[in-house]
Amino acid sequence: MSDAKKVLVVEDEALLLFSIADELRDCGFEVLEASDADEAMELLQKHPDVGLMFTDIDMPGSMDGLRLSAAVRDRWPPVKIIVTSGKSRPGSADLPSEGRFMSKPYTPSAVVLAMREMLG
């Protein structure tokens, strides 16, 4: 296991997913990519060392980003969570505890900064 911080990016928009994933890799993160909640859950199952999940809220599939976050908070409490959306900020009740919200469009540097803060 390397020292690199392992993060999971969940985004149904391929261009955005690959772009931010590449950006994060360039900044030294080990990045897992998922295009929906089901894929994300699978990857978390396989990689218990994921320290942070960065997920879009608005996604097709069995769960949207908020429900995914709730599920992750429930099953993997240590995993930090950042949610992002082009829509307005959800109510704090909908956000996972200690979760952060970033509105789209985001700059990769802001995401990197937030992740570094949260992962210590």
Added chain:
Amino acid sequence: MPAFLRDGGELGELIASFDWSGTSLGPIAGWPGHLKTSVALALRSTVPIVMLWGQDGVMIYNDGYAEFAGMRHPRSLGARVREAWPEVADFNDNIIKTVFAGKKLSYRDQQLTLERNGVAEQVYLNLDYSPVVDEEGRPVAVIVFVVETTEKVRVERQVQGERERLKQMFGQAPSFMALLSGPDHVFELANRGYQQLIGHREVVGKSVRQALPDIGGQGFYEILDRVYETGEPFVGSALTVALQRTPGGLPQQRFVDLVYQPIRDENGAVTGIFVEGIDITERIVAERAVRASEAQFRTFAEAMPNHVWTSPPSGELDWFNTRVYEYSGAAPGELDGEGWTKLVHPDDLPGAGESWAQALRSCQPYDVEFRLRRFDGAYRLHIARAVLIRDSDGSPLRWIGTNTDIEDQRQAYQRFLDSERRLRLSQDAAGIASMEVDIASGAIFGSDIFWDLFGLPKAESVHTSVVEALVLPEDRHIRSSPETRKAGTASPNVEYRIRRSDNDDIRWISRHMEFLNDAQGRPVKMFGVLRDITEQKEAQARQVLLTHELEHRIKNILATVSAIASQTLRGDNMDASRTAFNERLRALANAHDLLTRTQWTSASLESVIASAISPFPADRIAVVGPSVVLGPKRALSLALAINELGTNSLKYGALSVPAGEVSINWSRETGENGEPAIVLTWVESGGPPVSVPSRRGFGRFLIERVLAADFGGTVRIDFNAGGVECTLRAPWPTLKATSEAKSL
């Protein structure tokens, strides 16, 4: 025969031959001188005479009496009177007794019942009883002079009866009558009618001037004087006389018709005046009342704003008030008879004429509408009504009619109808229902649309509770309630949901209403308009959704643009980067254009490619493939990929030389898993020799990773010497994922 009986008629002979020895007088030979003298006197008288001699009344009579005695004669001669006339025995006893006492008795028209001829008969007699005395003056007999007056009495009685009847007739005649005599006109008679006229004053025996001082100075004395003097009768009608109707009362005015008829004696001289007349005051008063009522009617009729007219029962109009002449401009008399028909509109005349004829026949009220021509030629609608006036005994007197101008009302009513129709049409067109709630009864009266709105069967009215029951329970508090309606506090504008009665659809209703208050300000009615605003509500909801969606889409686009920018603008060559960035944005924009046309639902693969290659020399790019529909995400991804391939080709590949060509093909094949698959190829030819690029740029990132991911397949780029070749293999695209469109 003794000498004193000679020439004594039949009775002389009978007396002579009668045997008097059986009587108290004894034989004739022994009769004293006064007896013989008396008998001789009686026998020679034409007056019926009987003598009753002595206290026992022995009868001796003459021929005249014999005739009177009828069948009693000759038995009566020499008989005692008591026996000869037993039916009047007491009467005769009394006579004898009285006369022998020295008195005379005399009876006029004495009624006696005698049986002279065997039957009782009523007779009337004048009877004179006086004594016969002897030489010493002593009464010795009663001499009776008998004159029968039966016939005279009968005639007198008859005359008296007739006079009585006349008097009765006179007294009870309905007219007043009086008989005046002499030059001073002294009342001989005044009948009941006359008494009534003069107030039951006692006038008989008084002169007119004495009896009736109150008529002095009114010319009646003078007329009577003249009639008396000239003998010319006077006839006066409707004379006014001021009379005391009660003794001592104030004079009252009466009207009389009377005749003063002179009465003449057998010599033709005027002896009196017969007055006869009738008190016509009541008639005159009634006539005056009629005239007054007529004047009143005219005044009233002239004061009315309506046309007023009259007609005799025959139907020829004979009077119109001034309004008619003012309105029509007709000259007086011009409308009389049937002249009025000239004012009636020719189209209305037949109906009006028929109605009038019908009214005249049936005596029922006349009621018709017609147009009447005004003086300026304009026709205005009138309602004509007439009723038949009857006199007290019910016979038709005349028609009184009115015409009322209803043109303005008719026009206003028409305007009202038009306006109501317009309102209804516009409400119908706008789908607006109107209703009226009677607050006291809770009844709702609705327009046609009202019933449609609630899905209720059309009815005259329905109770509010029926409509209230259709309102969703959670919205019921919004609606008016019986309490808020009565108090007038119900909210004027509300929106609530109902469950339609007919199909259980949930619909949104918008209701606006106003109260109608009574004089005390209490609400009595509620007028409302209602509209089904379900579509509007849904549109609003869609609008909200769309706004959110649009916001999301823009944010996503910005995120995409942001990602492209950060990927594109990282090199050192800013000019090249800027150009590449602009081209990528243009490719993105073109793809957006395509998707906008289908509201971001889909775009055909062919159109995506055609749009994406439009900046390049299209004549050297061959595009062949079957029809495929792509969702937005794939369309965008493909557009960006083709742009990258085209840009690269224009810079370094086939499109960079005039002879170079590009071929874009796609086809439907069966994939390794047996499912339908698409294989799309980009093949360059005729270009300069190809060298494998030294680094992987954003173009390859888009093509190899993003395009492959979005199509869920694989992308392979071959840098062949003859030209670049790019192949996409993916499951055959379908539009099953509507969520894909939504997520964009």
